[in-house]
C-alpha cells in the first residue's frame with residue numbers, strides 16, 4: 001500500500017481533520033526540548049476515542065507501521081521523537097473529563113486531558129488532584145501515566161502510579177484492555193494497569209483513566225529556609241515529618257547558583273540573601289491554627305543552628321512568589337543552561353555526591369551547572385550548558401558515573417526515552433533488563449509501539 005493510500009485508510013477512521021500531514025505537521029515541534037525541530041513523523045493521527053484508537057492501531061499493525069504515542073510532548077527524554085516512516089498518535093482530541101464522583105473521590109478522564117484541567121475539575125467538586133509539575137498546563141494524563149510522573153507533592157501523595165485506579169489501553173495490534181474499575185482494592189490476579197504506568201508508551205496506548213482524588217488541603221504553611229548544608233536540610237525535613245505526621249507535602253532543595261539565577265533582577269524576588277550554602281522550600285498542609293506550631297519548629301531549628309535564616313509566606317501571593325523561585329525553569333534555558341538531568345541519590349549521600357559532581361563539572365572548560373530538586377524524594381535535577389560531544393560526555397560522566405556505586409538512579413521521574421537508553425545499565429542489572437525485554441516481546445512482538453525507546 002502506498003503512503004497516500006495508507007493515510008486515506010486512517011482518515012476514513014478518524015475523519016480528514018484527524019490526520020495531520022505536510023506543512024501543518026512540520027509546524028509542530030518535535031517536543032518541548034526541541035522547539036525549533038519539526039515533528040518528523042509520516043503523519044500525526046488524532047483519534048477521538050478508544051474505538052478509533054483501536055482501529056488506527058489495528059490498521060498500523062496490518063500495514064507494519066510503527067506508532068509513537070504523543071501527549072503534550074513536554075517529556076524531557078525524547079520519548080515522543082519520531083522517524084519519518086512512523087505515525088505519531090496524539091491524544092489531543094481525547095480531553096474529556098467524563099465524570100467526577102464526589103463521594104467515591106474519583107474522576108474518569110480521557111488521557112489527552114491536561115494535568116491542570118483535571119486539577120480544576122477536582123477543585124470544582126471541592127476535591128484535590130495532587131499531581132503537580134511545572135508543565136501542568138500542557139502535560140497530559142496519558143503522558144503522566146506513561147512516565148509515572150512525580151512532581152512537587154510526591155512526599156505526601158506518591159507518584160502518578162499511586163493516583164491511578166483504572167486504565168483503558170490499546171495494545172499494538174488494536175486489542176483494547178479495559179480495567180476501568182474505581183477500586184482501591186482489587187486483588188484479582190495481575191494488576192494489568194501497572195503494565196502501562198511508567199512504560200513510556202512501549203506496551204500500549206492509554207486512552208482513558210480512573211484517577212483517585214483527595215480532600216482539598218485546608219491550607220498551607222510555606223517557608224524558604226537557608227541551612228549550612230543539605231544534611232541540615234534533611235534534619236529539618238525529618239523534624240517536620242515527625243511534628244506534622246505525613247503532612248509535609250513538598251521539600252525542594254535549591255543550591256546557591258540555582259537560587260541566585262532564579263532570583264536575578266527581573267525574575268523572582270529573593271526572600272533571603274544570596275550567600276547561604278543551601279536553601280529549601282518546605283510546605284506543610286495544615287489548618288491556620290497550626291501555623292504557630294510550624295513557626296515554633298523553625299525557631300527551634302534556628303536556635304540550634306540547623307537553620308541559618310528563614311522567610312515564612314504570610315499570604316497566598318507570597319507563597320506563589322516562593323514557588324516561582326523553584327518553578328520558572330525556563331530562566332535556565334534563557335541563560336543557556338539547557339541540558340536537563342534528573343537523577344536519584346539517597347538523601348544521606350547527597351551532600352558528598354553533589355560536592356563531588358560540582359567539582360568535576362567545574363573542571364570541564366565552558367561548563368556551567370546548577371542543581372536543585374525534590375530532595376525529599378531523593379530526586380536531584382541538574383541543568384548544564386550544552387557543549388561539543390566530548391564536553392557533553394564529560395558532563396554525563398560527572399553526573400551519572402557515581403550513581404551506580406551510590407545505589408542511585410539515572411532517571412528519577414522523567415523516564416529513559418531515547419536520551420538515556422545508553423545509561424540504563426548504570427541503574428538496572430542485565431537480568432532486570434532481560435525481564436523488561438521479555439514483557440515487551442510478549443505484548444508487542446513486532447516492536448511497533450514506540451520502538452527504540454527505553455531499550
Ligand SMILES: Cc1cc2nc3c(=O)[nH]c(=O)nc-3n(C[C@H](O)[C@H](O)[C@H](O)COP(=O)(O)OP(=O)(O)OC[C@H]3O[C@@H](n4cnc5c(N)ncnc54)[C@H](O)[C@@H]3O)c2cc1C
Pocket residue numbers: 032068069070071072073074075076078079080091111132133134135138139140141142143144145146147148149150151152200201202204205206207329413414417450453
Ligand atoms: C517545565 C517542565 C517541568 C517538568 N517537571 C516535571 C516534574 O516535576 N516531574 C516529572 O515527573 N516530570 C516533569 N516534567 C516532564 C513532563 O512534563 C512529564 O514527563 C509529563 O508527564 C509528560 O506529559 P506529556 O503529556 O507531555 O507526555 P509526552 O511528552 O507527550 O510523552 C511522554 C512519554 O509518554 C508517552 N505517552 C504520552 N501519552 C501517552 C499515552 N496516552 N499512552 C501511552 N504512552 C503515552 C510518549 O510516547 C512518551 O514516551 C517537566 C517538563 C517540563 C517541560
